[in-house]
Amino acid sequence: TATITATSLIVAGYTTYQLSKQYQKDKEIPTIKDGVEELIGNTPMVKIKSLSKATGMEIYAKMELCNPAGSAKDRVALNIIKTAESQGQLIRGQPGWVFEGTSGSTGISIAMICNSLGYRAHISLPDDTSLEKLSLLESLGATVNKVKPASIVDPDQYVNAAKKACDTLLKDHSGAKGVFADQFENEANWKVHYETTGPEIWKQMDGHIDAFIAGCGTGGTISGVSKYLKEAKNLHGKCHVVLADPQGSGFFNRINYGVMYDYVEKEGTRRRHQVDTIIEGIGLNRITKNFHLGESFIDESIRVIDKQAIRMAKYLSVNDGLFVGSSTAINAVAAVDLSRNLKPGSRIVIIACDSGSRHLSKFWKEARDVERDISLDKVMEA
Numbered sequence: 001t002a003t004i005t006a007t008s009l010i011v012a013g014y015t016t017y018q019l020s021k022q023y024q025k026d027k028e029i030p031t032i033k034d035g036v037e038e039l040i041g042n043t044p045m046v047k048i049k050s051l052s053k054a055t056g057m058e059i060y061a062k063m064e065l066c067n068p069a070g071s072a073k074d075r076v077a078l079n080i081i082k083t084a085e086s087q088g089q090l091i092r093g094q095p096g097w098v099f100e101g102t103s104g105s106t107g108i109s110i111a112m113i114c115n116s117l118g119y120r121a122h123i124s125l126p127d128d129t130s131l132e133k134l135s136l137l138e139s140l141g142a143t144v145n146k147v148k149p150a151s152i153v154d155p156d157q158y159v160n161a162a163k164k165a166c167d168t169l170l171k172d173h174s175g176a177k178g179v180f181a182d183q184f185e186n187e188a189n190w191k192v193h194y195e196t197t198g199p200e201i202w203k204q205m206d207g208h209i210d211a212f213i214a215g216c217g218t219g220g221t222i223s224g225v226s227k228y229l230k231e232a233k234n235l236h237g238k239c240h241v242v243l244a245d246p247q248g249s250g251f252f253n254r255i256n257y258g259v260m261y262d263y264v265e266k267e268g269t270r271r272r273h274q275v276d277t278i279i280e281g282i283g284l285n286r287i288t289k290n291f292h293l294g295e296s297f298i299d300e301s302i303r304v305i306d307k308q309a310i311r312m313a314k315y316l317s318v319n320d321g322l323f324v325g326s327s328t329a330i331n332a333v334a335a336v337d338l339s340r341n342l343k344p345g346s347r348i349v350i351i352a353c354d355s356g357s358r359h360l361s362k363f364w365k366e367a368r369d370v371e372r373d374i375s376l377d378k379v380m381e382a
């Protein structure tokens, strides 16, 4: 009987253990959300197994593409709207407009969140914006204002056009509610990454992060996350912050050499390096408020050329099932580059900003032709 009792105790103990494990799993099932905006944030972290194995590092991707409108910009759009509400520019339950000048993800995030919160979105963009983005914005019911492509100093440039449309509404209709989102200059942008993305990364990594890598469009992501990680008192060791920059962008020189523009020396004079890039959403040749507020937290910039990013996108897709956009591919190239200078086993986090499905007609048109069994050495070839 002693043996039978002991066996029963072991079985009972094991069953309780299994049940508690199941309970732990059940606890991870997300709760019911009260609207699409509550789905924003708390994005997963995934280990990129192929790159980790090949480099001897632990390389992770913060899956911002899992946000409901498909990118990290959901956080920004929601915080811009909430900030406008706290300042009385929008009132929940009353009609109101959100204006933005963008050909990218921010417009899509604004359009989706406006629908959920009862506002209207008015998006100005250059008339050469890709059909897939235009169609997405129109499907979401945004008012789309197409303008001729122009320089930022031109009053009819799309960002300036968005501000003008907002000013006109407020001037011509007394009592109308509206806000110009202004993602490049609006501090609600970096703040939401400081308050949410940064702490989430810290928690998911248990404070063990040796390096963090992101690109820079407005600068909101890299500024907010880096500020949080640099200030985190309970971080195990220092976190090295890297800005991954595409060809033709000025941030690389700004961070590494203190000059913003991408110059070339030619015939004794300095000329702007006119290199275009296929990468969308990152790389600029001017300093915006959201970048400037966080640039002191960035330790280094790594330049990535288009060819490397195109090959990396295919590599991640076929080896890891990660179907990512161009800016994520750039971050992954920078992670492999950086790994050459890190101790084995170092933990690197990159931002996976959006999915490849946003980039089918341009970036992925090139990436899908890359050979399936490409080696990582070939991916990294300049």
Ligand code: PMP
Residues within 6 Å of the ligand: 104, 105, 106, 215, 216, 217, 218, 219, 220, 221, 222, 280, 281, 282, 325, 327, 328, 353, 354
């Ligand atoms: N990746 C993509 C695809 C983007 O659209 C953007 C923003 N334009 C970024 C990265 C960079 O984010 P941030 O604006 O926070 O610098």
